[in-house]
């Protein structure tokens with residue numbers, strides 16, 4: 049029996065752990081949080097930071113020394129492509145390679161590669177203070193997006209519309225960068241898409257395209273906080289070809305010929321632009337749950353096959369049906385949680401495909417400025433996208449937050 053190592057063992061990783069087990073594999077999971085639920089779902093586990101590639105490799109070696117094996121390595125939802133690639137390269141397992149993983153996790157390196165390969169994207173620049181930001185604005189105009197070079201989950205990502213906000217935005221972004229590095233981009237207005245797919249032998253296959261929901265943009269300004277999304281995208285018919293072509297170009301620019309590719313895209317002035325390519329499936333239950341609800345393509349199983357070196361075929365990525373699916377998150381008021389009610393009713397609802405509350409009574413809800421801070425999620429299904437969105441909105445509102 050083959051063993052798959054999964055980097056991360058939180059709620060969303062459990063979908064990967066259980067899928068691998070259902071496909072007949074043993075799972076060895078690691079997570080830095082000893083309370084992570086997946087550690088006891090996996091067949092074997094270790095408590096190790098998912099961001100520490102060397103320690104994670106040591107954990108894999110210890111697992112093998114103790115009589116286990118590691119035949120493939122992957123993650124889901126976590127932005128740890130470097131750890132995955134590092135282990136794969138050192139143990140001789142399938143992977144995208146350390147170089148591509150670095151390019152995929154450091155936004156300046158990524159954009160420099162995109163520029164060299166003519167990938168359509170916003171103007172960008174690394175900045176070392178408010179003066180650099182002002183100079184960029186002088187050249188490219190407002191609005192701009194100020195963000196850390198190497199963070200994730202939209203931490204410290206800010207949409208800036210006025211010069212007075214520039215110095216503060218620099219400091220905030222800097223705080224969220226593990227290396228204190230900040231960059232700026234021209235803000236590209238337009239519909240935002242999230243895409244899930246794979247490179248197979250140099251060709252992009254993108255079976256799942258979501259419309260991301262940014263209706264809370266003003267409420268949480270300047271932070272860019274997404275409230276879920278829905279699939280199929282209303283743009284999928286018109287833009288599928290262009291999405292495929294642009295994602296393929298972006299993946300090849302990073303040297304990814306076979307592997308998972310997730311796109312953060314914007315349709316700006318009628319053309320697809322790349323904000324970012326991640327070498328993993330989305331977080332936020334897009335790739336793991338909502339995409340298969342909508343079109344039947346099991347992206348997690350496909351990811352597992354790639355990690356184990358099993359050739360994917362077009363049939364693995366062919367939609368079997370088309371339904372609406374929608375994700376929405378909870379945005380409770382700021383304060384201490386006294387009680388959370390209504391979750392059982394939400395879960396029992398026929399339209400509910402998944403619901404989970406991450407927060408607990410006694411926890412303090414701060415203003416929500418990034419994605420990991422959203423304390424509950426629902427995934428709903430409907431005959432159409434509009435129906436699914438209606439269900440998701442109804443279900444997320446049915447979770448009651450009693451605050452102190």
Ligand SMILES: Nc1ncnc2c1ncn2[C@@H]1O[C@H](COP(=O)(O)OP(=O)(O)OP(=O)(O)O)[C@@H](O)[C@H]1O
Nearest residue numbers: 170193199200201202203205233234235236272312
């Ligand atoms: N230049 C831009 N123009 C338009 N939207 C942008 C721009 N930069 C970022 N965004 C929006 O903000 C989101 C978060 O930005 P980004 O992906 O750079 O940060 P992140 O920390 O990697 O977030 P995540 O982990 O959610 O991808 C993007 O997915 C996109 O929706």
Ligand SMILES: [Mg+2]
Nearest residue numbers: 201202312324
């Ligand atoms: Mg991103």
